Structures are given as C-alpha cells and as structure tokens.
Amino acid sequence: MSGPEYTELPERAAKILENFLPPDEKIGERMQYFAHVQPRAGDQEGDTEIIDGVTFTHHFVDAPGDYETVRWHYVECGNKDAEKIVFLHGIPDSWYEWCHQMAAFAREYHCIGVDLKGYGQSDKKGGNYQHEAVSEQLWAMLQQIGVKQFNVITHDRGTVQADFIAANHPESVLRYGRGEQHLYNFHPALAPQGDLFMDAPYNGMLDDPKYTVLWGYTWLTVRPIPDAEMERVIQEFSYEGIRKAVPRYFSSSTFRQEWLARRNRLLGAWKCPVMILQGYDSKTQPREFYEGVEQHIPNARSVEVRYIPGGHFWTKESPKESIEAIRELLKM
Numbered sequence: 001m002s003g004p005e006y007t008e009l010p011e012r013a014a015k016i017l018e019n020f021l022p023p024d025e026k027i028g029e030r031m032q033y034f035a036h037v038q039p040r041a042g043d044q045e046g047d048t049e050i051i052d053g054v055t056f057t058h059h060f061v062d063a064p065g066d067y068e069t070v071r072w073h074y075v076e077c078g079n080k081d082a083e084k085i086v087f088l089h090g091i092p093d094s095w096y097e098w099c100h101q102m103a104a105f106a107r108e109y110h111c112i113g114v115d116l117k118g119y120g121q122s123d124k125k126g127g128n129y130q131h132e133a134v135s136e137q138l139w140a141m142l143q144q145i146g147v148k149q150f151n152v153i154t155h156d157r158g159t160v161q162a163d164f165i166a167a168n169h170p171e172s173v174l175r176y177g178r179g180e181q182h183l184y185n186f187h188p189a190l191a192p193q194g195d196l197f198m199d200a201p202y203n204g205m206l207d208d209p210k211y212t213v214l215w216g217y218t219w220l221t222v223r224p225i226p227d228a229e230m231e232r233v234i235q236e237f238s239y240e241g242i243r244k245a246v247p248r249y250f251s252s253s254t255f256r257q258e259w260l261a262r263r264n265r266l267l268g269a270w271k272c273p274v275m276i277l278q279g280y281d282s283k284t285q286p287r288e289f290y291e292g293v294e295q296h297i298p299n300a301r302s303v304e305v306r307y308i309p310g311g312h313f314w315t316k317e318s319p320k321e322s323i324e325a326i327r328e329l330l331k332m
Contacts (some may be wrong), residue, residue, distance in 0.1 A: 003260055007185035013286035017189055020283065022219040030214040037210060037231045039238040042121055043073070052103035054078075058121075063141035065117075066127025072141050073121035074114045078106035083174070084147050085330075087113045090156020090180065091197070091246065092213045094120030094236035097155060100319035101326060109330075112147060114138065116158060118245030120236055129248035131258065135164035139172065153177040153326055155315050157249070160258055167269035176270065177329045179277040180312055184267065184296040185289035186259040198250035206243035210234050220312035222281045229316055263296075273302045273332035277325055279314040280307040302332055 009017070043058040050056070056077045062069040075095045085105055087098035095113030102111040115122040117134050128134070138161060142150065151174045154162040159181035166173045182191070193216075200206040213234045217225065274297055276290055287307055294303040306325040310317030 004263060006187045007289065009187050009189065010286055010288040013190070013283075013288065016283055016286075021192070022215060026218055027211065027215055030218055031211060034210060034214065034227075034230065034234060037234045040232075040235040042239065051099045054103040054106045056099070056102070059145075060121075061141060061145055063137065063144045065137040065140070066123070067125055070117055070127075070137050070141070071123040072114065072117070072138075074112055074145075075102075076110065076112050077102055078108075078110045080110050082108060082110045084150035085109045085111050086142065086147065086150045086152045087111065088152065088154040088158025088162055089113070089116065089119070090154075090158055091119075092209070092216050092237040093155070093233060096120075096232055096236050097315050098153070101153065101315070101323055104319075104323045105326070105330075109151075112142075112150075114141075116161065118248065119242060121239055124239075124241030124245035126248070128252075129245075130252045131160045131249065132164045132168075132261075134249075135161040136168070139165050139169055142172075148172065149174055151175045151177070151330065153179070153329075154181075155179040156181060156312070163258075163262060163266050166272065166274075167266040170269065170271040173272045175272050175329050175332060176274045177277055177326055178274060180279060180282060180285060180314070182255065182259055182262075182285060183276065183290065183293055184263060186255065188256065190284045190286075191255040194250055194255045197247055200243065200247040200250075206246060209238040209242065213237050217313060220283055221317060222279075222311040223309065223314075223317035225313070225316045233316075267297050268299055270297055270300045272300065273329065274300045274304075275325065275329040275332070276303070276305040277314075277322070278305070278307055279311045279317075280309055281311050282314075284312060304328075304332070 045060050047058040054077050056075050062071050089097040094115050098113050152162050166176050196205050290305050297303045308314035308318050308322050
C-alpha cells in the first residue's frame, strides 16, 4: 500500500464494529412508522417559511459550472448586512439540517444554508462531481451572490468541500467549524457507506429515499430526533434526481483519496481559526481520532476540538449544544 498507513482502530471503536450496521428489522419498523410521509412540493424564488420564529427565504441562482451554469438552491435568514455564516450539510440532508442553528444566529448574522450540488433543490445534472471541482463552483456561487468573506459551518459531505474552500481560498474564510468528517486519522472499516453509495445504481441503495434516510439515521443516531423533523429530512431527500446525482460523488473519489488530499496539502493551507466539531458517540469518526489534532493543522490561527452530545447527526440530536459550540467559534 502506498502512502500513509491507516490509523489503528481504538479498542472502543473496534468493539463497535462488531455490530456496526443497523439491523434490517429496525429499518423495517422505521419504514412502517414513517410510511405516511409524502414528497413536498418544490419551492420558488422568494418563498418563505418560519422556523423557530425566524423567517427563512428560498433563493435560486445560476452560477458558472457544468453545462455553462449550475443552478443552486439556498435559504437565508438574518440581517443581510451582517457578517456571513455559510452552512453546508451532509448526506442524506439539505440546508434544513442546519435550520435551528441558522435561526439561533439570525439576529446577529446573515445565515446562508446551501443545498450542495446533487442534493435538495440544487442542480442534479451530470458534470464534474469531484469534491474540489464542486467546491470551486460553490465558492463562485457565493461570490456571485455577494458572500465574499464568511464563516463556514459544515457536516459530513459538506465538510469535504469546505476543506478545499478553506485551503484554496483562505482569504474568504473567516472561521471554520468543521463537522463530522475524517481529518488526519482514518481507517476504511469506518466508511462502508462509500462503496454502498458508489454502487447505488446497482444495489438499489438510493432507490427509496425514505429507506436511505432511515437507514442512515437509525445507524448513526444515539439521541432521539422529533418525528416532524425526520419527516422533513425524508422529504428533502426525495426531490427528483437525487438518487442519480449523489452516487456521482462516490464514483469520482473515495474516502482514501479525500484523506490523502487532506494530509498532503489541505491541512497545512488552512489559515483561519478552526473548531473541530464531532459527535461524542460518533460511530464512524471515533473521538480518539481527534486527540492532538492541533499539530496537524500547523498554520491555522487557532485550533480547538468540541465534542457534541450524540452520534453522527448531532446537528439534529443536540441543536442547543451545537449552537453553543458554534457561538464559541465565532468569538475566536
């Protein structure tokens, strides 16, 4: 094997692997429980909705990219003249993953939640789905809508793209709240979903969006999430074209390639304050992997680690605690 060796699994994480993936019976029960959930109608430019007493406005913009342009869907709240916070979601989510956090900061900041390309209501046409290429398209879109400098708060797959933005455009990123993604340490046994999603056109993993959402959340959640929020997550992953678009990311790269890119060139290029945000009981990113990470991000203005109560989906499992951590970051 060329390149760095994989990190040895901590004893605690190795034991979790003994019963790693969720049992089919549990997924079946959850499927029956949420059988009533139907897809929601798409939004139009300027549509609004109120969450936690805050008005969220939906927008669509065409920015340079595949087929000349990529159509992006994003949602904003707060004071447009205030400092910016950009929120990037993971799989199987959308901008809605961050709705409570966005609402919490709307009084002081201009909050922008983006649907990544291939997700939610953003473009799902073909093209380049390598994360670095998509990150450049995302950065260009933000520049186009006037978001020149911003804080970025991320989770899971959104973190992969923000890693590139923070390295390639350090002048744009004020602070980086980096959530729930492998950093310097990695072991492939912790990332079986890479092959599952890459082979989704053949194994049917993404054919039923309800199944995909419930599979992921049942597998990686340790704290309960309100039913109404789970219903919306299912709806956000049910827009036409997602099941065809998302596998393109996993066919374009692997977790190993992402890991090597970080170690070889990205981590040393980050300049802003960085806060690593990880679920305390995350199955796929054990907390032991983040001890002493400061030495691997040598040029950041500061580096801190915060463990959020919950599993992988602490954005929904522990919104209050995640808001408190983000507030700490914004003071750095």
